[in-house]
Each structure stands twice: as C-alpha cells, then as structure tokens.
Amino acid sequence: MVLNATKLRHIIAVDRFGSFTRAAQHLRVTQSAVSKSVSEVELDLGYLLFDRLARGVSTTLEGRAFIDRASRIMSDMDQLIADARVERSTRDALLRVVVCPASIEGLLNRAVGWFVTNNPSCRLHLFTSVIEDGIRLLRQGDVDICIGAEERLSVVDEFDSLPLPPLRANLFCRKDHPLTRLTKVTAEDLSQYPTILPDQGTYMEKLPIHSAEGSHRTRSVHILEHFTMVADIVSATNMIGIVAEGYAVTSAFGQRFRVIRFDVGRAMPFSFATRTRWPETRQIAQFRHALEKFPLTGRVDR
Numbered sequence: 001m002v003l004n005a006t007k008l009r010h011i012i013a014v015d016r017f018g019s020f021t022r023a024a025q026h027l028r029v030t031q032s033a034v035s036k037s038v039s040e041v042e043l044d045l046g047y048l049l050f051d052r053l054a055r056g057v058s059t060t061l062e063g064r065a066f067i068d069r070a071s072r073i074m075s076d077m078d079q080l081i082a083d084a085r086v087e088r089s090t091r092d093a094l095l096r097v098v099v100c101p102a103s104i105e106g107l108l109n110r111a112v113g114w115f116v117t118n119n120p121s122c123r124l125h126l127f128t129s130v131i132e133d134g135i136r137l138l139r140q141g142d143v144d145i146c147i148g149a150e151e152r153l154s155v156v157d158e159f160d161s162l163p164l165p166p167l168r169a170n171l172f173c174r175k176d177h178p179l180t181r182l183t184k185v186t187a188e189d190l191s192q193y194p195t196i197l198p199d200q201g202t203y204m205e206k207l208p209i210h211s212a213e214g215s216h217r218t219r220s221v222h223i224l225e226h227f228t229m230v231a232d233i234v235s236a237t238n239m240i241g242i243v244a245e246g247y248a249v250t251s252a253f254g255q256r257f258r259v260i261r262f263d264v265g266r267a268m269p270f271s272f273a274t275r276t277r278w279p280e281t282r283q284i285a286q287f288r289h290a291l292e293k294f295p296l297t298g299r300v301d302r
Contacts, residue, residue, distance in 0.1 A: 008070045010037035015067045019056040094123045095283040100148035102128035102225035103198030110294035115287050122283045150269035159273040165295045166267030168245040171260040174235050180258050194220040196230050196241045246297045
C-alpha cells in the first residue's frame, strides 16, 4: 500500500468538510488531487471510505474506523514535529563548549566576549577539562563543541574536526629572574629551576627536565592547568612557566614577566570539534567565526 501523510491529510479533510471541493479549498490544492488520493487509498484498502452523494460525501462504516485511526496518527505526527521544533529552539538557545586543557581558556577571552555580545539570546556554558573527558562529553552529546589538541580530536570518526591556527608557546619568568641577566639561555641554565607545565604531555619531552648529569628532574616539574595561578607563582618565585606567544607580546604580560629565549619545539595544533551526525547550528557557526576573528594565537582578524 502506498500510503503517506499527504493522502491521510486529504482523507481527513474530506471527512471534516464533507466535500472534495471544500477539502481542496481548505488544503489549497486541486480537487482532482484530493479525489485521486482518496481513490488510491480506497483501491489499496479494498473498500470505500466515502459514499459519494449528490451534495458532498458521507463516511462509510469502514471509513469511520480508518479515518479515526488516521486522525490519531496525524495528530501524533503533528505533535512530534512541534515538539522537535521546541527542542531545537531550546538547543539553539544554549551552546556548551569544553576547552582542553584549562591552560588555554584565557586565550578565548576576546572570542567569547565577541560571541556573547553578538548573540545575546544564546546562553553560553564554557568550562575546562582534560582532553579524554572532553572527547567523552562530545561523544555523549553533553557538549556541542570541544576545543583541544588536533592530534586527539581529528582521529575520532564521530567528530568533524576543524584545524585552528597552531599555538606557539614560550618559556617565561619574572622580570628580575636570574635568567634575564644571561645573554643566551642554555638547557643547563634552565635545568637549575623548577618548571610549571599545563599538563603531563605538553612539552614534557621538549624541555630539559633532566640535569646535565642525567639525573631525573620530574620531581621539579609541576602540573598546573590554570594560567592565572601559574602567573602568580612565577611572579613570586624563580619557577619557569609556559605562555602562549599571543599573550607574551601584550603589554599586560610585559609589565610582570619576561620571555626566555629558548626553543621549546614546534607549534601545537589545536582543533574545533563538533559531532558529525548533528547539523551545525547558527550558534556553533558563530562561535567558530569568533575563533577565526580572535584566534588562540592572539593574532586578530579585523
């Protein structure tokens, strides 16, 4: 049986208005289209839904049972569509973003400010986590966007991963740190001071965390995700921290710290990941645009 929602709506309208002509006028279709729908369904069913009268139609006994059930089905379908629209409207009014690791959260300040200002009707929930939890949350649909290491996000089949400009980092210390008096800083010089890293993997293999004699120095490496906390510690001690190059060139940074000229390795690629199976909402597109306008690197696209 070739039965679809259009034919059901035509049949229900004929029953409601008692006439093919009035049903067609209500539906804003031709009378022949309504008549064809009814005839095709009657042929498939093997019985008449309506008795054709001189002035309109009368529903048959078999037709009454069929049309009552069809009306319930169409009512449920209409409610399903309405509920889906409400759900989408609610979903579109909320954007959930997880940033991995927490140490890069501050680099989103301008992007987040632009997004909130230009999308006043959207509620933004932004929080930080480790990349493993960020991937899990996005997979489960508990967040809409995950920002994290490209090498981790780009290999997940369920994600659409958009590369962001690579993030280059610098070592930094307080303004009057002993290292600032050196013309050239070597690995041996760095090995004399404790280092603060944003996570276990970041730069762990690139920095001189072993002394010249080869003794293990991981006990002198601290793992702290939040840059504000790191900055306060570095400003008050001889510890060395990691800072994004984009922030290292700002006047606010220059008032408290100095960049240590030492190569910490290649720039770190980050990605903007969303779920493949869900269509991109306007809010996701707007947040992506915000990151294009105010990238993590600190270079601003005017």
